Amino acid sequence: MAGPGQRGSGRARSGTNTQRRPAARPAEQGMIPVLADVAREVDRIVQRPPTKPVMRTKFQVVALLVREEKARVMADATLSASRRTEQLKRLDGIATQLARTAARDTSLLALLAEDARVSDAARQFKATLMREGGLEVPDEPEPEPVAAPTPVLTTTTQVVPQSVRARQLANPFLAPDYEAAAERAAARARRLAGWELLEPLFNSFERAATGQPACMDLPEPRSFFAPLGRELMHHQAQVVEAAARGHRTFLLADEPGLGKTAQALLAAQAANAFPLLVVVPNVVKTNWAREVGLWTPLRRATVVHGDGDEVDAFADVVIVNYEILDRHVGWLGNHGFRGMVVDEAHFIKNKTSQRSQHVLRLSDRIRERTARPLMMALTGTPLINDIDDFRAIWEFLGWIDDTKPVGKLMTALEDTGLTPADPGFYSAARSAVIDMGIVRRRKIDVVADIPARRVADLPVELDGAVGRSIRAAEAALAARLVRRYRAALEARGDTSTGGAIDLELARRVAAGELKDSSDKAGGENVFTMVRRIGQAKAGLAADYTAQLVRNVGKVVFFARHVDVMDQAEQNFADRGLKYVSIRGDQTTRTRNKSIDAFTNDPDVSIAVCSLMAAGVGINLQVASNLVLAELSWTDAEQTQAIDRIHRIGQDEPVTAWRIIAAQTIDSKIAELIDSKSALAARALDGAGDEEGASSVDVQLEALVGLLTDALAAEGVG
Incomplete structure (x- = not known):
């Protein structure tokens, strides 16, 4: 199978393909120009959403290689000080380019997490880029099963600030207490x-x-x-x-x-x-x-x-x-x-x-x-x-x-x-x-004086060409799942079509689809489809937010993707509504300035927030209504967003208006998110029923639901 570097960019990166790009000039040889080239390519594509999985893979690989190249440059004793400084400056430039790209599509930030999955396709593409940059590709080590990994600390990244050295000299005898x-x-x-x-x-x-x-x-x-002037509550x-x-x-x-x-x-x-x-x-x-x-x-x-x-x-x-x-x-x-x-x-x-x-x-x-x-x-x-x-x-x-x-x-x-x-x-x-x-x-x-909160679902119809396209894409995905399901039945010698649905097999088929989704260069999958639904809902969610502002005052608008936020903000600007934006690429000063404006300026009626960046650590209780324009993948993430306004000091009932695209997978995801909340309710709060208490993988179960619904429509089960 072709790796992500072999399609979608107009040229191949495989060492066996004769359509390689022209040989680089001597000044352009090495790893840095290769990384800069791919980083620019990814940024161009991300500006024309949706971001395809192949571009997500390229983004992740470039980020990984930039880190490794910086460590290599720092450890290279053959480099002069000026040469090392020059190379680190160029690598910082690539990192800045990646940060701007992630600001356009905040979902890319998840690929930079320490526990982010690196797919086989990503590893292949990484090897290809390393060869292009003139580096030797190390052999993949055989995985060794261990009960729990021992923390490995990379010594090249360790620092000891000067102030810490001063404290160590001032306190040289910090003996352990046994x-x-x-x-x-x-x-x-x-x-x-x-x-x-x-x-x-x-x-x-x-x-x-x-x-x-x-x-x-x-x-x-x-x-x-409590210190003087502060009040501590009983709990x-x-x-x-x-x-x-x-x-x-x-x-x-x-x-x-x-x-x-x-x-x-x-x-x-x-x-x-x-x-x-x-x-x-x-x-x-x-x-x-x-x-x-x-x-x-x-x-x-x-x-x-x-x-x-x-x-x-x-x-x-x-x-x-x-x-x-x-x-x-x-x-x-x-x-x-x-x-x-x-x-x-x-x-x-x-x-x-x-x-x-x-x-x-x-x-x-x-x-x-x-x-x-x-x-x-x-x-x-x-x-x-x-x-x-x-x-x-x-x-x-x-x-x-x-x-x-x-x-x-x-x-x-x-x-x-x-x-x-x-x-x-x-x-x-x-x-x-x-x-x-x-x-x-x-x-x-x-806290008896904190009013209750509620989540109110607001179904919306996706009309016109966009709605038809999304429903067609969902049907195509369901058809692909059915084909895989029937192929699995045939492989095990079961060709019957009128029996009950094999739920265990359906889950395996859905898991296979989910695994393949991150490696596909094209075609529809659950992630791209959910993002398209979010884009289609953006205008409707913004319209509803504007109506709320006229009726209840300040409103918080939450979205997952930066293009959904952009579309909503343009909608608000066209209506003459004043808003602030809280995003992951902001400095602390800019973020605090936005929060202060929303809290204290009566003319600022909307805070447009990223679910990932604004879901924790901020207080927006000046509002009592929020709009969830896009669904999260977990109940916890949704709860964190709601609790930006449902907290101590809130004196009004809180309502979260969840915008759901009717007759799409959006509705299934909303149901699954709600079922997630029963796990924490039963384990920690002593509430919840037996059926709702089991934990589920929302992404997997959404695909299982799509498949079983399609099979049921064909008369299976």
């Missing part, structure tokens, strides 16, 4: 030795739901720890009181909008857990520094940017974002932190990602050096897809390791006198985990 290590070593399995315990622990949150939120017993606060003060009484590990899973940041900072104050390390998404690290000033005004915060040239290593709170941990994990691990907070902790759910490994490495290092450090994982949506999403968070908190419960959790399980074979084990195990520090409160339970 009390915590001794405590963990003492808690070994005795009666439960040989039992598999992790899976039963995870399953206990589904099998032993009690009908109540999963929340440890919290003490009544003896006093409120917040309970967590602070628990920390003051000696509790040191918390999975703070309060619903978004209940003030988790304040609780974490004041808990650190009560536990004297300074210096404190705070790991956060990039978009909220400036806000965290602001919150330190508000809630712990006697403590000094520093924010790590880039290589940390301006970091204050003597500060009480060090705030760093996930994306640059790889550069700083070395010195952070030796800094002598007495506590660590991980914000939006669901970001580490994939243990194989580099950012998860760095977070876990740091937490282990802190426990090695500090007796009973304060460890807090903050997330309003701890379960995204599956109960197993708990794994990395529990490991960060020190409740488990790769294979078993450890420390106090193992002791608690031993003290139950039960094994996983006993009927009462699951209830006891769930309680034991919750007592380790799970704190889950819902707005409806703890």
Whole structure:
């Protein structure tokens, strides 16, 4: 099969094809001009949406090679200083070009994540580009099955800021405290030795739901720890009181909008857990520094940017974002932190990602050096897809390791006198985990003055040529799935057409289609189709937003793709409506300026927000209505967007208007997203029914639904 570099660009990159581009001039030889050429090509194509999968592959490969080439240039001792500077400058130019391209289509940002999947086609294309650039292509290593990957820290990217060196010289004897290590070593399995315990622990949150939120017993606060001029709510003060009484590990899973940041900072104050390390998404690290000033005004915060040239290593709170941990994990691990907070902790759910490994490495290092450090994982949506999403968070908190419960959790399980074979084990195990520090409160339970929220679906008809084209594309995709299904039946010797639908086979067919989708250079797939639907809905969603503005005042407009945002903004401009834009490519200053304008300027009636960039870390509660122009792939992402306005301080009922394209796959996706919410509801909130509680892969199940509907229409099943 041809790789992505062999079609869609007007020339081939295969070493066997005679239609190669003309040989480069000597000044243009090497890896950098090859990467620059492809980066320009991708940018041209992305300007004419939709972005084809082949271009997404090229974008990802160029980004990967730019990183590797920068590391190679930095390590090349044969280069002169001026030559090295020149090459790094050119590579930075390519990286800037990629950033501009991603700003046009924000869905490309997902390809840059540390845990992003690199397809076989991408690896082939990478090898082709390396050969074109004159580099030797290394052999692919054989994968070795391992229980859990050991974090690999790239030494070439490690930095130690000058301020950190100064602090190390000022504090040369930061000796480890072995009390915590001794405590963990003492808690070994005795009666439960040989039992598999992790899976039963995870399953206990589904099998032993009690009908109540999963929340440890919290003490009544003896006093409120809020600084002068600040007011701490009762549910917040309970967590602070628990920390003051000696509790040191918390999975703070309060619903978004209940003030988790304040609780974490004041808990650190009560536990004297300074210096404190705070790991956060990039978009909220400036806000965290602001919150330190508000809630712990006697403590000094520093924010790590880039290589940390301006970091204050003597500060009480060090705030760093996930994306640059790889550069700083070395010195952070030796800094002598007495506590660590991980914000939006669901970001580490994939243990194989580099950012998860760095977070876990740091937490282990802190426990090695500090007796009973304060460890807090903050997330309003701890379960995204599956109960197993708990794994990395529990490991960060020190409740488990790769294979078993450890420390106090193992002791608690031993003290139950039960094994996983006993009927009462699951209830006891769930309680034991919750007592380790799970704190889950819902707005409806703890903050009576926050009004209810609701999601209202607004079906729209896609008329005209665009609507017909989308329905035709959906029919073509369904037909392809049916052909694959029937081919699979024939391959196993089952040629009957009138029997019941084989759902297991349907799922395998859908999984195959999903896997192929990212590698296809052309043709319709579930991702391109959903994007086309979003583009088709953009004008309708903008129209409805404009109507809301006239009736209710300020409105927040959420979309996933930049072209949908562009189309909506043009619609608002044509109507004379004043708006601000909140996107992923903005600087912190620009973003804050937009938020301030929406909040304080009565003439600014609409905030146009990216689902990916504005779904966390901002407060837009001046509005009580929002429009979801495009559907997310998870209920968690949708919930995060809604909670930008449904939070403490909101004094009106909140309504999220979800625009759904009728008679398309959009409707199926909406149903699946809603079913996702039952998992978290049952596991954490003690609600939800049996059928809705199982986790599903929305993308996969959407294709399964498309296939089974098509088969049913033919009379199968």
